[in-house]
Each structure stands twice: as C-alpha cells, then as structure tokens.
Amino acid sequence: MELTGAQILIRCLQEEGVDTIFGYPGGRVLNIYDEIFKSNIGHILTRHEQGAVHAADAYARVTGRPGVCITTSGPGATNAVTGIATAHMDSVPLIVFTGQVGLTSLGRDSFQEADITGITLPITKHSYLVKDTKDLARIIKEAFYIATTGRPGPVVIDVPSDITVNKARFDYPKTVNLRGYRVLKKVNLLQINQAANVINESYRPVLYVGGGAIISGITDEILALAEKVKIPVTTTLMGLGAFPETHRLSLGMLGMHGTHYANYAICECDCLIAVGARFDDRVTGKIETFAPKARVVHIDIDAAEIGKNVRVDVPIVGDARTVLIELLARVNADTGERAEWLDRVEQWKQEYPLHYTQDGENVKPQHVIEQIYEVTRGEAIITTEVGQNQMWAAQYYKFSQPRTMVTSGGLGTMGFGLPAAIGAQIGQPDKIVFGISGDGSFQMNSQEMATAVAYNLPVKVAILNNGYLGMVRQWQQLFYGGRYSQTDLLGVSPDFVKLAEAYGAVGIRVERPEEVRPALEKALSIPGPVLLDFVVDREENVFPMVPPGGSLDDMLGGCMD
Amino acid sequence: MRHVLAVTVHNYPGVLNRVAGLFSRRGYNIESLNVGTTDNPQFSRMTIVVDGEPEVIEQVCKQLHKLVDVIKVSDITHEPAVNRDLVLFKVTAEPAVRGEIMQICEVFRLRIVDFGRRSLIIEATGEKNKLDAIEDALRPFGILEMVRTGQVSMVRGRK
Numbered sequence: 122m123e124l125t126g127a128q129i130l131i132r133c134l135q136e137e138g139v140d141t142i143f144g145y146p147g148g149r150v151l152n153i154y155d156e157i158f159k160s161n162i163g164h165i166l167t168r169h170e171q172g173a174v175h176a177a178d179a180y181a182r183v184t185g186r187p188g189v190c191i192t193t194s195g196p197g198a199t200n201a202v203t204g205i206a207t208a209h210m211d212s213v214p215l216i217v218f219t220g221q222v223g224l225t226s227l228g229r230d231s232f233q234e235a236d237i238t239g240i241t242l243p244i245t246k247h248s249y250l251v252k253d254t255k256d257l258a259r260i261i262k263e264a265f266y267i268a269t270t271g272r273p274g275p276v277v278i279d280v281p282s283d284i285t286v287n288k289a290r291f292d293y294p295k296t297v298n299l300r301g302y303r304v305l306k307k308v309n310l311l312q313i314n315q316a317a318n319v320i321n322e323s324y325r326p327v328l329y330v331g332g333g334a335i336i337s338g339i340t341d342e343i344l345a346l347a348e349k350v351k352i353p354v355t356t357t358l359m360g361l362g363a364f365p366e367t368h369r370l371s372l373g374m375l376g377m378h379g380t381h382y383a384n385y386a387i388c389e390c391d392c393l394i395a396v397g398a399r400f401d402d403r404v405t406g407k408i409e410t411f412a413p414k415a416r417v418v419h420i421d422i423d424a425a426e427i428g429k430n431v432r433v434d435v436p437i438v439g440d441a442r443t444v445l446i447e448l449l450a451r452v453n454a455d456t457g458e459r460a461e462w463l464d465r466v467e468q469w470k471q472e473y474p475l476h477y478t479q480d481g482e483n484v485k486p487q488h489v490i491e492q493i494y495e496v497t498r499g500e501a502i503i504t505t506e507v508g509q510n511q512m513w514a515a516q517y518y519k520f521s522q523p524r525t526m527v528t529s530g531g532l533g534t535m536g537f538g539l540p541a542a543i544g545a546q547i548g549q550p551d552k553i554v555f556g557i558s559g560d561g562s563f564q565m566n567s568q569e570m571a572t573a574v575a576y577n578l579p580v581k582v583a584i585l586n587n588g589y590l591g592m593v594r595q596w597q598q599l600f601y602g603g604r605y606s607q608t609d610l611l612g613v614s615p616d617f618v619k620l621a622e623a624y625g626a627v628g629i630r631v632e633r634p635e636e637v638r639p640a641l642e643k644a645l646s647i648p649g650p651v652l653l654d655f656v657v658d659r660e661e662n663v664f665p666m667v668p669p670g671g672s673l674d675d676m677l678g679g680c681m682d
Numbered sequence: 683m684r685h686v687l688a689v690t691v692h693n694y695p696g697v698l699n700r701v702a703g704l705f706s707r708r709g710y711n712i713e714s715l716n717v718g719t720t721d722n723p724q725f726s727r728m729t730i731v732v733d734g735e736p737e738v739i740e741q742v743c744k745q746l747h748k749l750v751d752v753i754k755v756s757d758i759t760h761e762p763a764v765n766r767d768l769v770l771f772k773v774t775a776e777p778a779v780r781g782e783i784m785q786i787c788e789v790f791r792l793r794i795v796d797f798g799r800r801s802l803i804i805e806a807t808g809e810k811n812k813l814d815a816i817e818d819a820l821r822p823f824g825i826l827e828m829v830r831t832g833q834v835s836m837v838r839g840r841k
C-alpha cells in the first residue's frame with residue numbers, strides 16, 4: 122500500500138519506538154502535524170524551536186534514547202540551530218526534522234526558505250535533504266543509525282513540503298547500507314596490553330573520565346577499575362555522574378573550575394587514563410604543562426579525538442565498554458604500591474577542599490546547591506544554565522549516578538537549562554528534576570515556563586539571582602580591572618516570582634540563608650512547576666579558578682588561608 | 683610538507699561542500715582540490731593536495747573519515763604515483779616572438795590549442811614542477827590568463 126510522506130514519517134518513528142516528539146508547527150510541516158494529530162505519538166509543544174531542540178536533547182541525555190524534534194522551514198529551522206550545535210558539541214543523539222519549501226521552489230529564495238542543511242553542515246553528524254518520497258524511510262532509518270552509533274550526534278532531515286504529500290510504498294528497511302560509515306566493533310588487544318602494562322607499572326595513576334563514559338554506560342567498569350588498581354578518578358563537566366563523588370577515590374571535577382586536588386593530581390600523576398574525554402582547553406589549561414609527568418592512555422570511540430590536542434602514549438580507538446572490560450582483565454590488583462599516592466591525594470583533599478565562607482546575611486549560591494543536594498538526597502536530575510550557576514552546580518552537587526547531570530558543556534549555551542529540565546522530566550517522569558539557573562540565562566528561554574505549566578511538569582527551577590551576568594562579571598573583575606561592561610542586570614530583570622505566577626506556576630523568593638532549606642522543601646511538596654528566586658550574594662566568585670591559558674597547578678582562590 | 687590525498691566519496695550533491703567546509707572550518711591549508719567522476723557512477727574521486735605537519739595531515743584524514751559520505755581516504759604522498767595537472771596559458775604572441783614561443787612548446791612538448799592574431803592558448807600537462815618551470819618560461823612573453831585544474835593522482839600498479 123502506498124502512503125504519503127507524512128504518513129511514512131510517522132510510521133518510521135513508530136518503528137524506531139519513538140514515544141515523544143518535541144516541536145513547533147508551521148506551514149511547511151502541516152501535513153506532518155496532521156498525521157501527528159491522528160497518531161498515538163506524544164508531541165510536546167514548546168514555545169520556541171530552540172526550546173524544542175534543547176528539550177529533545179535533554180530527553181536523550183537522561184534516557185540514552187535519541188531525541189526527536191521537528192520545526193517548520195525557514196525561521197523555524199534557523200531557530201533550531203543553537204540547539205543542534207549544543208547537541209553536536211556534547212555528542213547527543215538527536216533527529217531534527219525541518220520543514221522545507223517544495224522541491225520546485227528550492228533555491229529560489231521562496232517564502233520561508235532557508236538552506237538548513239547548508240547552515241548546519243558543521244554542526245551535525247550528518248544531514249539529508251529528502252528529494253524523493255521513495256527515499257524517506259531509508260533516510261530516517263539511516264539517520265537513527267548514524268545519530269545513535271559510534272560517537273553519537275545530531276542528524277538533520279530537511280523535508281520539502283511536497284515530499285510529505287507525495288506517495289510511496291512503505292517498507293521500513295531492516296538494515297542500513299552505508300559504505301562510508303563503519304561502527305568500530307573490534308578493539309586492538311595489542312594496545313590494550315600496552316595500556317595494561319603502563320597502568321601496572323604506575324605508582325601515581327589518575328583516571329580522567331569524560332562524557333563518553335556516560336554515553337557508553339560504563340560506570341560499573343570504571344568503578345571496578347578504580348577500585349582494583351586504586352586509581353583516583355576525576356571527571357570532566359560532561360563526565361559528572363560517571364563516578365560517585367561520594368567515593369573515597371573521587372577527585373571531583375578537574376580543569377578551569379576543578380578542585381585543587383584533581384588538578385594537582387593531574388600535574389603529579391605518572392599515568393593518565395583518559396576515557397571518553399577530549400582534552401578540551403577548559404580541562405587542560407596550558408596544554409604544554411598538562412600532565413607533564415604522565416604516560417597517557419587515551420580511550421575514545423572517535424579516532425579523530427586521539428592525538429588532537431595532546432601527545433598520547435597508548436591510543437586505543439574503540440567503544441569504551443569493550444575496552445574497559447578487556448583492560449580490567451589485564452590489570453593487576455594493587456598490593457599497596459599506590460598507598461603513598463593515595464595518601465598524598467587524601468592530604469590534598471584535606472588541605473584544599475572546595476569551600477566558601479558564609480559571611481553576613483546573604484544567601485551564598487554554593488549553599489543553595491548544597492541544600493538542593495541534601496533535599497534531593499543526591500538523586501535528582503540536575504540541569505544547568507551557563508555561567509557561575511553551572512560551575513557551582515558542578516562543584517557542590519555530588520553526582521553519583523550517570524545521566525543525572527544535564528549541562529551544555531561544549532557549547533556553553535545560555536538558555537539550555539529550562540527547556541532541558543522539561544525534556545529531562547518527560548524522559549524521566551519519576552525523577553526529581555532540578556534546574557539550576559542564572560538570572561541572565563533564565564531569560565534566554567523563559568518562555569518555556571509556559572510549556573512546563575501546560576504539561577504540568579513538576580520541574581523545579583532555582584535561579585541563583587546575582588543581578589549579574591555573573592561569570593562574565595567575574596572575568597571583568599579578575600582580568601579587566603573591575604570594569605563591569607554590560608554585565609549588570611540589577612533592577613532590570615523581571616520580578617521572577619510574579620513572572621512564574623503570570624505563567625500559572627508557583628514562584629518563591631528566598632533572601633535569607635535560613636529560608637533556603639524550607640523553601641526547597643516547600644517546592645518539592647508542590648506537584649507542579651516551581652520557580653525559586655534565590656537572591657544571592659552578588660559578587661561571589663567561582664573558585665578555584667585556573668586563569669585562561671594558565672597551568673592547572675596555578676589556581677586562583679579557594680585556598681583556606 | 684605537501685601531502686596528496688586520494689579520497690573516494692559518494693557521488694551525492696553536497697559532498698564537495700562537506701569536504702571543502704571541513705578544510706576551511708578547521709583551517710587546513712588546501713593547495714588544490716580536484717573532484718571528478720570515476721568508472722563507477724556512484725562514486726567520485728577527489729585528489730586533495732594539502733600542506734601541513736604530519737600530525738595535521740593525520741587529523742585531516744581522520745576528520746575526512748568521519749564524514750558519512752567519504753568512503754576511503756588514502757595518503758598517497760609516499761606511494762609511487764602518477765601525478766598530473768593540466769594548465770591552459772593564454773600568452774601574448776606578437777609575430778616577432780611567435781617562433782620563440784613555439785620553440786618553448788617543442789622543448790616542453792606543449793600543445794598549442796588556439797591560434798589568435800595576438801595571442802596563443804597553450805595546453806600543458808604534467809607534474810607540478812614541470813608546470814611551474816613552463817610558467818616561468820612563458821612569463822616574459824606576457825601571460826594574459828592562466829587556469830589550472832589542480833592535481834589528479836593515481837597510484838601505480840594493481841592497487
């Protein structure tokens with residue numbers, strides 16, 4: 122039987138087991154929306170296409186299943202661009218359908234035409250412009266395969282409007298046939314043996330774990346490796362949750378706003394095992410002085426990541442799960458060789474803990490995060506915005522489970538947190554979802570409060586309201602002579618409590634430290650969305666901090682002096 | 683160092699975009715990029731000449747590999763290969779100097795493919811060095827226009 126392209130599209134999504142689409146309709150996708158109306162697939166209408174993509178992205182991050190979103194052509198598609206770039210930088214599997222003008226109108230600057238495959242070329246894993254309804258099912262099959270295998274990423278499918286009308290036989294392909302795309306299955310045992318030797322010979326090893334570990338679901342293996350060989354573990358921002366931060370061997374996060382002890386350990390280690398991490402400049406600081414004494418083992422599914430930024434002694438290309446299982450079988454259990462190292466690390470932890478000073482009557486943002494950690498018993502899904510709020514969330518919430526930290530690490534997209542909280546809640550309806558937000562970032566997608574209310578999602582959003590574009594202000598304070606150019610928001614932001622109420626949500630303002638805990642408890646007892654406005658110490662800074670371009674052992678602030 | 687990459691890609695619209703975009707985005711120094719059909723209409727062959735340190739070239743190859751439409755990438759710099767470039771020169775050729783130009787053509791085995799009243803079009807094929815030498819030899823006469831295809835390469839033997 123022949124189906125229209127729109128019908129085929131929906132059938133394909135059903136074949137892929139998609140239960141929810143995030144999107145926003147418009148002229149060029151009317152046929153698809155008509156089929157959505159008739160189908161049993163859930164659709165979440167956000168208030169902006171950027172919100173739809175971020176929500177789908179977060180849905181993918183918390184479930185491990187691909188996120189699916191849809192926009193109309195032209196402005197709908199271009200509104201999705203920031204969301205696509207965000208997902209691309211963080212290797213999130215995403216399928217983005219964009220409407221497009223009809224085939225015969227293509228390339229004529231038609232109404233609401235935008236070359237979205239061209240625009241998104243550098244920020245997608247792959248993209249398609251569908252030219253024939255006959256190809257649609259194959260393309261969708263391939264898109265899901267590409268988005269979810271290897272190093273995941275977003276795939277854009279641009280669908281001209283007549284493709285949705287034209288008919289073709291529907292046959293969902295069972296397999297894909299992509300000659301230029303191979304997913305690595307085997308690993309090189311020679312290199313794994315070499316890595317095992319390097320690890321066995323080490324006295325001061327460190328595991329450096331990135332987002333790839335979460336994607337490949339190897340938290341158990343990392344724990345086993347760390348415990349067997351006695352390796353302290355530090356994670357990147359994207360790797361938070363891959364190793365329990367309550368564990369004795371945890372060093373917390375490394376890098377620009379990492380802990381002293383993680384960064385010191387990197388500087389002193391004789392063996393660095395990188396798992397699914399990419400030596401980003403925010404992690405390494407000055408590259409020449411990164412892990413100067415270490416032999417480096419780098420495990421990554423993406424061959425192009427290996428040797429991209431740092432010299433590697435043992436490169437291992439492959440799925441981290443397979444690699445770690447093989448590696449585990451080849452490393453020797455520690456018999457005390459690393460006791461000295463562990464002592465030293467422990468000493469750093471005692472000497473230079475993360476800390477802040479509760480002085481005066483102001484609410485400290487770090488205190489808010491600590492309290493959120495406590496009231497949620499560390500079991501919440503945390504989404505963040507970007508800036509100081511993001512770094513405090515990373516530092517003070519002790520993540521212990523994978524897929525619980527949802528943050529825009531690679532692109533650093535302000536406006537991500539609120540729609541991400543929505544997508545996360547839809548993906549994990551039984552979990553507590555807490556958005557950590559900034560007064561600046563919140564306003565970049567605050568319209569999504571309407572979405573949270575419309576679907577009565579119990580998301581809690583905590584704005585750390587410092588009246589500043591805080592992280593930028595911090596740099597201006599430290600590196601620009603205190604000239605706060607265009608970063609002061611005090612008095613020009615809306616009343617967030619009233620804003621929440623205007624949307625039909627609950628708003629709570631907190632101005633004193635002792636009100637923090639009761640407010641959080643109250644928020645959790647409310648079944649719908651709650652916006653908490655924490656009026657925090659305005660000029661609190663995120664410390665420690667490695668100045669841009671500095672070495673990891675050259676940190677500003679945060680010492681208990 | 684100059685590297686020659688032989689790249690087999692799917693013959694889809696947009697593939698050239700993806701490859702060219704990769705080079706410009708990541709700041710790789712491309713010297714020439716040539717693309718054309720192959721014996722199999724499904725595939726195109728690109729010959730890319732790129733300049734860079736070995737690590738950069740390795741990155742280039744890995745990044746090319748990641749493109750879904752790229753089927754095969756080989757660095758054939760050190761392989762025995764036939765490398766060819768085609769150039770057309772339009773040279774001012776007043777009657778007085780024509781003889782001299784034609785002598786140059788004979789020495790280099792060039793073909794004159796157009797004979798105007800005041801100018802000639804000369805076709806040259808060969809390796810880069812030879813073509814550079816020809817360009818130098820013709821320059822004194824006045825090169826009005828020059829187009830170069832960019833290098834195409836093929837490894838010798840059965841591979």
Ligand SMILES: Cc1ncc(C[n+]2csc(CCOP(=O)(O)OP(=O)(O)O)c2C)c(N)n1
Binds near residue numbers: 510535560587589591
């Ligand atoms: C879309 C976007 N624009 C600009 C920036 C640059 N930027 C990084 S942090 C920041 C300040 C964020 O302010 P706020 O949300 O209030 O967070 P705070 O740092 O105060 O916690 C800015 C402007 C960005 N990351 N994203």
Ligand SMILES: [Mg+2]
Binds near residue numbers: 559560585587589591
């Ligand atoms: Mg702020």
